[in-house]
Amino acid sequence: MLKSAQIIEETGDDGAVVRLSGSVAVACLGDLPDRLDRIAGPVAAIDLTDIDHVDTIGAWTIYRTARRLGCAITGASDDARRLIDEVGKFEEPVPIRPESATPIRRVVGQIGEATITAGATMIGLIGFFGATLVASWQLVRNPRRLRWNAIIQRFEVVGVSALGIIGLMSFLIGIVIAQQGSVQLKQFGMEVLTINLVGRLTFRELGVLMTAIMVAGRSGSAFAAQLGTMKLTEEIDAMRTIGVSPMEALVLPRTIAVVLMMPLLGFYASIISIIGGGFLCAVLLEIPPVTFIQRLREVVPITDLWVGLIKAPVFGLIIAIAGCFQGMQVKANAEEVGARTTAAVVQAIFLVIVLDAFFAVFFTWIGWN
Known part of the structure; x- marks a missing residue:
């Protein structure tokens, strides 16, 4: 049974000392807070050597008294000291509203955060690309570990199922290029050059x-949503537990499928776009298909x-790596899946456009213009 808290005031060499004994818990406090409040003289320390038990309320009472008297707390056990330190942290005032930053400071801070995030993401993406190369080398050394069923399934998802939307998009783009080009070239009487524009640009x-x-x-x-969901449901951790490499089972089949399908899809899109441009030239410019x-x-x-x-295959590699990388970064909750999926699309499109600019400069430099 816990004993009620007691107070003993003593005078030592360094000044008055208040010794507490018994249990400083809410059930045993009694009038202890009032008696502590009546202590007004200079006190050097509050001694807790004889304390049997202390809870949060007791720790707060001791901390408040020591702060009021401006004295030290001695003789406390490790648990009591830790509890008193924790309740003392809540004494600090918490601002109800955050301090408002100036617009310039806020913009600079956002730019800095975005730069740090972009740098960390790029480093992680390069590291993930390296891990993909290592896994690919392992498969080259042991081809029997290659999962052909998974690759063929991704062929259907990435390629065959996308033929409809890519074909429709390409046909409309061909029509738009031909229409806008013919309108501008008509001013110079050079509508026939619309064929040049459609063909080369496509x-x-x-x-x-x-x-x-x-x-x-x-x-x-x-890819990002699938791998993110698997990461969230701990399926990927379970694969590692049973000795299956997620890079070989999940990432490489998707990467190989996209790399191999992108040239075919790109060629298919170009042909459909040419057909769209030829259709408009035949309707509006009266250019026969044979002449076109x-x-x-x-x-x-x-x-x-x-x-x-x-x-095309370079773009496919970037798309697959970005999607799988973002999916493998999902943590904590389902909201991360949506955020990482969005990041995968933005990152892939950004890198594709940047690489396309580099390719344009490179091919012009080597004379392929």
Whole structure:
């Protein structure tokens, strides 16, 4: 049974000492707070050596008295000292409203946070790319571990299921390019150059670029959501527990599928876009399809086709790596899945456009223009 708290005032060499004994708990306090409040003389210390038990209320009473008298607390056990320190932290005033920062300081702070986040994400993405290369090398050394069923399934999800939306988008883009180009060229009486515009722009740039953007929004987001959900439900941790590498089982099949399907989808999109441009030229400019195809063969060099086919697998690699990386970063709650999915799409599209700019400069530099 706990004994009620008692107070003993003593005079030592360093001044008065208040010794507490018994239990300083809410059930045993009694009039202890009032008696402590009546102590007014100079006190050097409050001694807790004889304390049997202390709870949060007792710790707060001791801390408040020591702060009022301006004295030290001695003889406390480790648990009592820890509890008194914790209740003492709540004595500090908490601002109801945060301090308002100036607009310049707020903008600079946001730019700094965005820069730090971008740098950390880029470092993580490079590290994830390195882990993918290591896993790929392991599969090269042991091809029997390659999961063909998973790759073929991703072929259908990434490629076959996307043919409809990519075809429709490409057909409309071809029509738009031809229509806008013919309107501008008509001012100079050079409507026939619309074929040049449609052919070169489609094979060289827009066919593969728009396909990459569509695949990033469709498949890249799906990769991030799928892996994020698996990470949230601890399926990936379970795979590691049973000795299955998530990189080999989840990341590599998706990456291989996208890398292999992107050239095919890019070529398919370019052909459909050419058909859309030829359709508009036949309707508005009265250019027969035979003339359109013949002119197309004359003005579009084969290097334009190679430029698109070279860029396509690189774009596919970026999309797959970004989607899988963001999915593997999901933690804590379901809200992270949505945030990481959005980040995967934005990151993939940004990197695709940046790489496309580098490719444009590079191919012009080597003479493929």
